[in-house]
Amino acid sequence: MLNNSLDNKEFERNLFLRRMTVSLFIVISMFLILIARLAYLQIVEHEKHQAVSDKNRLEVLPIAPIRGLIYDRNGELLADNLPSHTLSVVVERTPDVDELITRLRELIELTDDQIERFYGRLKQYRRPYDPIPLKVKLSEEEIAMLAANRIFLQGAQVEAELIRQYPFGEAFAHVLGYVGRINEQELQELDVGSYAGIRFIGKQGVERRYENVLLGKAGYQRVETNARGRIIKVLEKVAPQPGANLHLQLDRALQQKAYDLLEGKRGAIVAIEPKTGAILALVSRPSFDPNLYVTGFPVALYNQLRDSSDKPFLNRAIRGQYPPASTIKPFIALGGVDGGFVTWNTTMYDNGIFQLPTDDRIYRDWKRGGHGKVNLTDAIEESVDTFFYDLAYKMTLEPIHEVLDKFGFGKNTAWDVYNPAVGINPSRQWKKDRHGFSWYAGDTVNLGIGQGYMLATPLQIATATAVLANKGRWMTPKLLLYSNDQELMDIPDKAQPDIQLNNEANWDAIHHAMSEVLYGRHGTARRAALGASYRFVGKTGTAQVAEIKRNANGEALGDVPDRLKDHALFIAFAPMENPTIALTVVVEHGGGGSSVAAPIARAVLDEYLLREPADAE
């Protein structure tokens, strides 16, 4: 077959050689292409790829700080952090959210409520890759079940986190406030850096007021992750700084007692230590369980509470604005007597009605037929309306406004109460601005018994009572007792200047008059002081909500619908000689101040003054 001549062989050899030469050139140029490509990637574009590679593997993960704890004045823990396992879903890592939810429902119990809330959050704006909580406080079995099925639950994760716990629940809900998940609006407003890794934010009360210090400072760790996001190595770690702990002035036992005393009622109790301004108790009832805000409020319950006419979300102690009614009388009396509009010996005959010389309108006393001949002390003891109609008329608005202003009405004097209402200490200008009418003499007359335009919060009334107990020396009403954050301790001594009377003896005289409320023969709250081992002073108040028919003692005749019943008020401080507590009790639609509010005040005082020292701890 192969019969090649020598020439032919040489030709074939040369042909192959030529072809191979061409091939070799192609091979060499292709080698060069590869080298050029590698050089381009590794030398020219090196920086770019290095950056991508670092970004690939390095991740900065925030570490949430521990929220500061809140204690009462005796070191009882009011707000704690408890470990909890939370099931959440990172939507970006989930191929099919609906399917995942279906699977999770097969594994663990999930209520419709939780699902609904989850989808609600899903629709809101949030940070990308932020886990959306589905269920908090997983049980051990649930954790095990989820762990066993982890590979089928892409995007679902179980994380241990510290969640807020309020051991005393409802009694402290209003004053402490609560934390809740950061919502859409808050997310847009807050500084993203300082909230890195943090899911909860203080929404109300102390939690809100001291949010910036309770929060702490987030730490972070730079970690190397693999392609599936699992942490392989921690390269750098900056520990988070826990939030500042707060020790509050609140007295846990007193607060609890006050809360219990308001059972079945709508009302508020505020107790203040006069010398220091320490807020010992700040109670509003009805209340709600703040822990539900942390774990997620069941929608139906939330709607029910929100729509309830009892308004459990309203903090009546600082947001409830009431006519102070007769509790205002000691302050006006003090203004009147020290301003020379009346003396302690001035008497008048009360026949139960008062009329302005210019007007036909009749201003009635709460007691039909009146109290007869009374002086200023009697007028306080028996809460004689006509005496104060007359006094207010004589004083005119300005001196009244001034004395009320000195006692802190119409403004906020408290240091660290979140979002208080300021009430109304009316003035001519205020009425003009607010209602467009001039101030009438009749308005002043009504103001004399704490009705009409005047409104005050229980906190304001309690503060004024404390200043009265202090004989005019001001302090700063405050919730904070102590914190390890020194900057917080920079609280001014006085919220406003002390009250200087022309005659200092008027302080003792007014205290005496107020003690007659409890110990006098005709004292309106005589029953409340029966058997008290300490001497205390007080003043009743019954704020009219509507015109209703009354008997000779001012008590309502017949059945009155609850919402038309009077508000019952009582202010008090004790012990009389060296007051350690001043308080205000307001019971909405409770009826008479003497019959409803005064006994509650007595019980609070007993709790605070008579309890065994051991109870206080």
Place this chain on the structure above:
Amino acid sequence: MLSDFVRHAPDGALSNRKNIWQRIHIDPYLLLGLVALTGYGLFVLYSASGADWGAVYRQGARFLVGYLTLFIVAQFDPRHFQQWSGAAYIIGVVLLSAVLIIGTGAKGAQRWLSIPGLFRFQPSEIMKLAVPVIMAWYIARYSVPPRFKHILGSVILLAIPCMLILDQPDLGTSMLIAASGIFVIFLAGLSWQVIGSACVLAIGALPAMWIFVLREYQKQRVLTFLNPESDPLGAGWNIIQSKTAIGSGGIYGKGYLLGTQSQLDFLPESHTDFIIAVLSEELGFIGVMVLLSIYAIIVVRGILISIRGRDNFCRLLAGSLSLTFFIYIFVNIGMVSGLLPVVGVPLPLVSYGGTSIVTLMASFGILMSISTHERG
């Protein structure tokens, strides 16, 4: 130039006397290159497999089998290959057809033929050797340059296994086998006019290829190659991550076992098809240049053996095997570095993997046989 180089090649000194190498039918230069390559390959594999000694041992065992095969194959005179090629080709075609019917596979392709409990192998591996041998034999039978009818005959010979393999589907292997056959025809002296027309025809046929030949996943690979960023977490992931791995290696690399892309699993297939990315990342541009140098030594040595081949058959076969080996390298590195679409071609003798090592070593055995067997 090249012809002068060949004439004065140092091999002359070797071939003058029958030395020990010739007696055992081993080409020492080629062997040196292969030993360097397999050694370097194991070194890289240790890191690429995540410091898994098991993988290194298994690969080392394959290399041993490969060297043994090489040694045995090299003992045969080249004419034996000629004699066996027909039978091997026919068996190969039968097995390839069998694969399509009873084959087992992975990732949507049927490539394997298994005898349960014994072994499994890819019949396409037989064709990697059978095709160049039978093509070289077929063309060398007639005159060189080949006449048109012989070209036509050789094309048919080539097309049958290529189509069967393409049907598995295995585009990469099919292309490599087609290349090995085309090299034979090219080296045999196919006229430039025919080459030119064939190229024009091929380019013209591309749209038809796209529609009728390429499978959906293959089209996806091409599209991904053209624009990997279009699907960065899906199909484009591999190529983006491998480019990042190579680029981030820089000149000196991140250090052995310290490649973050590969060690942290960002790089897929890091110990098989994409192993060059591990090497590039950890040992840098310099490390890749070392590898390319070893490859260059092997390829150039293969080309020299082909030029010194004793007859047309030996020349064509050795030339085709050498160039095909280079195409392996080019396609693999080109695809990992983003120059070519991902077609699933391993980096020869470095990527972790089964039968292809034995096949490659057998082909080097053929080269050694050609290199060490004198006429007669």
